[in-house]
Amino acid sequence: NAGVTQTPKFQVLKTGQSMTLQCAQDMNHEYMSWYRQDPGMGLRLIHYSVGAGITDQGEVPNGYNVSRSTTEDFPLRLLSAAPSQTSVYFCASSYYAGSGYTFGSGTRLTVV
């Protein structure tokens, strides 16, 4: 099993550009989430999904869209990048609500 795979690992965007951060897991996990972590800060929840076709907002959803068309993939789309979205983005998945989450290695995004 590859676990949770995030691509790209690093990305630089210009203000106003859009892009999609990819997240894929091969563990047949139903629950998937996206977090962002700003320098020196804790993780904040952006969006999450409890299964294919079902998504919901977390603490900081503005400026981001998600979709969950398959169990394996949970992409995060930045609609119009802003410098405030410079952060490290982590994707996580778990088999069910109460089990331990497996995190990806992160995508480091810089918006200039």
Added chain:
Amino acid sequence: DAKTTQPPSMDCAEGRAANLPCNHSTISGNEYVYWYRQIHSQGPQYIIHGLKNNETNEMASLIITEDRKSSTLILPHATLRDTAVYYCIVRVSPGSGNTPLVFGKGTRLSVIA
């Protein structure tokens, strides 16, 4: 989810037990205590979770007080590789809801040689 309170930082000598406290005085009866850690810029790593009984696995032990208002994560023989930020999270019981993990600021544990 109930909120948790953790000290911002702690030190521990290498080879000694690291005891990380967490207060969760407003925890509800159906909420579990979870512990994760994050080693420098890596993704968080699940450690252990429990409801009211003490739990142990290959990584750590979790001691929950009888009134469930606080808990302690114990790393029995801390090594330099255990230096990380440790997060205590309280959330609803497995399978009973869709509430995802919500992270606080955690405790930065420094293991010193």
